[in-house]
Amino acid sequence: MGEGxxxxxxxxxIDxxxxxxxxxxxxxxxxGLIQEVTRRPPREAVVVDLDGRTLIPGLIDAHVHLGLSSDxxxxxxxxxSAAEIAASIFRCAEQALMEGFTTVRDAGGIDAGVVRVITSGLMxxxxxxxxxxxxxxxxxxxHYAPGWEPVCVWESRDLPGLLGMSLLADGADRVRGAAREAFRRGADFLKLMVTGAVLAHEDELEHTQFTVEEIAAAVQEARARGTYVTVHAHNNAGIRNALAAGATCVEHGSRLDEGTAAxxxxxxxRLVPTLAVVHQLIDSAQDVGLPHTVGVRAASVLDGMRDAIKIARSAGVLVGSGSDLIGPDQSRRARELLYRSELLGPMAALVAATRDNAEILGLADRVGTIEAGKIADLxxxxxxxxxxxRAFADDVAMVVQSGRTVLARV
Known part of the structure; x- marks a missing residue:
């Protein structure tokens, strides 16, 4: 598919x-747009016979880490090396597209230079x-550095234009400065770590991080630019701090309870749970380049994350879909839809990874459903x-992005 x-x-x-x-x-x-969904093709159209296959909107992953695609x-x-990091990022980006993910939200890592390369069509x-x-x-x-390393060394590992894993900030003024720096580097939104993390060295999932005042400084900077803050959060205290500060999206939420969901x-x-990465780490943290203990920590959040999906939906929270895959092998990204299908059925999994994710990303008027006027991501x-x-992950025959065929096996 191209011109005409x-x-x-x-x-x-399935729209x-x-x-x-x-x-x-x-x-x-x-x-590049869906002109209409009709019973008869226009006379001037080139007809592609899909012969009994299934057509769905382009998939959206609301939590990826293309920059964390190395060991x-x-x-x-x-x-x-920078060369290896760059190669891994672009390999991972292409793989995501070929697996049917026409839009993704990167929740920490890649710099605006990567965006420019892909948007321009260079890769x-x-x-x-x-x-x-x-x-x-x-x-x-x-802050993933080993405990013996001085804080000043951490950000020296940034690769401008390619990768910057995190900015460290303590106190509202420093958080405000870090937020401004992230936007200067091309951020579309901000992500803050407000609880302990599965990958962290020293903290626990029960710990809260950043005060309400600190989070609010980032929220104010985001709102000034017409965008939002999402937070990495496992426990309820951290989520409530973020809500009090004005954050509007929560990643993971593995210990969400009914009161906090309300x-x-x-x-x-909104909530973006991430089941695929939990399974990835349980199956083999070592394959990602992490110790076995990380897999044990991951196992401790799996049941809670499953419960959180149901609790949030029951409370009326919009629940998206994110894989959060890390490491060299980020293939079969649609495993997130398989795990969601086990909980709620495949239709709900598809809607979460299309229409609902488009809403969370602020793109609902452009992508996420098969409707006239939308971008032709199919x-x-x-x-x-x-x-x-299993067809979500194993049976992609054709991918169309903005009306252009990028993969064709039909």
Whole structure:
């Protein structure tokens, strides 16, 4: 698909809205947009017969770390060269696109230079929204350095234009400065670490990080730019601190309870759980470049994260979908949809990874559903994922991004 009018015909269409699948319709694409969804292709259209396959919107991953696609231990200790880091980032970005993820939100790591390379077409990859470097307190969840290393060494590992893992800040004024620096580097939104993390060396998941005043300084800077703050948070105290400060999105939320979920709903905050990375670390933290103990920590949050999805939905919280995969092997990103399908069924998993994620990313008027006027981000699957959700990860036959075919196996 390229210039001119193309009609995708013969597929079962699951449009991402949650409505039942429809057979017999034709999706007409022109100038990178969905022109119409109709019964008959226009006379001038080039017809692509999808022959009984399934057509879904381009998938969206609301929590990725393309910049953390190297061996993690080597990365945080400075043992991976800039060339290797760059190669891994662009390989990972292309892989995400070829697996049907036409848009992703990078929640910490890559710099605006990566965005420019992909947006310009120099290298293939999904549409990107990025937080730039994570904001973390000293010794917090985003400060991955070994305990013996002086704080001043940490940010010297940044690779301008490519990778900056985190900015360390203590006190509201320093958080404000770090927020401004993240935006100067091209951040679309901010991410703060407000509780302990599975990957952290010294803190515990029960710990809270950053005060309400500190978080509020970042929120104020984000609002001044018409955007938002999302927070890494496992425990309820950290989530409530973030809500009090005005944050509007929560990543992980593995210890979410009913009261805190109700508070999230009241504040209009969203939740992005991340089941795939938990399974990844449980299966083999060593493959990521992390010690076995990290897998043990990951196992401690799995059941809670599953429960959090149900608790949040029951409270009326919009629940998105993020894989959070790290390390060299970030393949089969759609495993997140498989794990969500086990909880809520494949239709709910698809809607979370399309329409709902588009809403969380602020792109609901542009992507996320198959509707006239939306950008033509489309994925063709060989099998119906409602019958077997493994099709999300294993049966991608065609990927269309902005009306251009980037993968075709049909």
């Amino acid at each position: 009018t193309t009609a995708l015909a013969g597929a079962r269409i 991402g809205t949650g409505r039942d699948p429809v057979d017999g319709l034709v999706v007409v694409v022109k100038d 993690m231990q080597g990365l945080v200790t400075g043992q991976v 293939p990859g999904p549409r990107l929204l990025v937080s730039g470097p994570i904001l973390s307190q000293t010794g917090g969840g985003g 508070a999230m709903a009241e504040h209009g905050a 994925v063709v699957l060989d099998r119906d994922p409602l019958d077997d959700p």
